[in-house]
Amino acid sequence: MSWRDKLYEIIFEADTPEGKAFDITLLWAIVFSVLAVMLESVPHIQARYGNILKAIEWGFTVIFTVEYLARIIAVRYPGRYIFSFLGMIDLIALLPSYLSLFFLGSQYFLVIRTVRLLRIFRIFKLSRFLGEADTLSRALQASRHKIIVFLGVVLSIVMISGTLMYLVEGPENGFTSIPISIYWAIVTLTTVGYGDISPQTALGQTLASFIMIMGYGIIAVPTGIVTSELSRANARKASTQTCPTCLLQDHETDAIYCKHCGTML
Numbered sequence: 001m002s003w004r005d006k007l008y009e010i011i012f013e014a015d016t017p018e019g020k021a022f023d024i025t026l027l028w029a030i031v032f033s034v035l036a037v038m039l040e041s042v043p044h045i046q047a048r049y050g051n052i053l054k055a056i057e058w059g060f061t062v063i064f065t066v067e068y069l070a071r072i073i074a075v076r077y078p079g080r081y082i083f084s085f086l087g088m089i090d091l092i093a094l095l096p097s098y099l100s101l102f103f104l105g106s107q108y109f110l111v112i113r114t115v116r117l118l119r120i121f122r123i124f125k126l127s128r129f130l131g132e133a134d135t136l137s138r139a140l141q142a143s144r145h146k147i148i149v150f151l152g153v154v155l156s157i158v159m160i161s162g163t164l165m166y167l168v169e170g171p172e173n174g175f176t177s178i179p180i181s182i183y184w185a186i187v188t189l190t191t192v193g194y195g196d197i198s199p200q201t202a203l204g205q206t207l208a209s210f211i212m213i214m215g216y217g218i219i220a221v222p223t224g225i226v227t228s229e230l231s232r233a234n235a236r237k238a239s240t241q242t243c244p245t246c247l248l249q250d251h252e253t254d255a256i257y258c259k260h261c262g263t264m265l
Contacts, residue, residue, distance in 0.1 A: 008074040011067075012242045026067065033060035061097040068094060076245055084247055143225045150221055154189070157218075161185040161211050165204060173200045189215045 013019040033056075039045050040053045068090050072078045081087045162182030169175040174197040175184065184197045188211045199205045242248070243258035243265060257264055 004074060007070060008244060011071055011074050029060055029063060033057065058097065061094065064094055075247065081247055146225045147222055154218060158182055158185040158189055164207060165199065168204045168207060169199050169201060185211060188212055189218065191215045
């Protein structure tokens with residue numbers, strides 16, 4: 001096995017002791033780097049330990065930069081990794097530190113690194129969770145057209161309700177424009193109820209009552225749609241194997257070849 005293949009096995013596979021150790025170490029580094037950024041935003045901690053936290057932050061940035069470059073070197077086709085979902089996440093997680101050299105405050109976007117913690121599902125072979133995630137993903141895809149239609153109906157309802165409330169209440173009661181009234185309709189229909197705007201007239205309160213009651217029924221609709229599709233979806237097992245050519249990870253546990261490009265796993 002060449003050094004490049006060994007590097008690939010350590011970085012991209014979680015089936016070996018070295019690969020698992022590498023990924024667990026990476027996860028802890030992500031956790032501590034995000035924690036350092038959060039602590040730096042606390043004024044009294046920043047005033048006392050600001051320089052130390054900044055040094056720690058840059059230390060982790062150097063580590064993640066080396067790791068990102070190592071991933072590019074390890075894969076057969078670097079472009080596929082760079083433009084893959086995880087590849088883009090890895091790159092975006094690095095950019096805030098370097099952007100902070102030119103734009104003050106951008107380092108706080110380093111909390112994006114928490115998205116990389118999704119790798120934990122592959123590292124600890126939580127195939128059950130991977131299978132459930134795959135089931136949920138397929139259910140959402142299958143119900144997307146129904147959800148789009150549902151959102152279109154909701155949008156129409158809030159536009160009509162907001163316009164009516166604007167006509168009924170008017171600017172003197174806080175409904176200064178149709179967009180503001182539509183905002184109130186969205187807050188009311190979703191049962192959030194901030195209370196910053198409220199109808200004062202009897203007719204307005206009656207209309208608001210109908211919208212509130214309607215909100216309870218509307219909330220149940222997307223839940224029923226997704227639940228129906230979930231009942232139809234068939235869960236299947238997933239492995240931690242990553243294709244060295246196309247970087248696809250979603251393989252059956254007994255797969256020998258990649259189902260996407262045919263490369264031996």
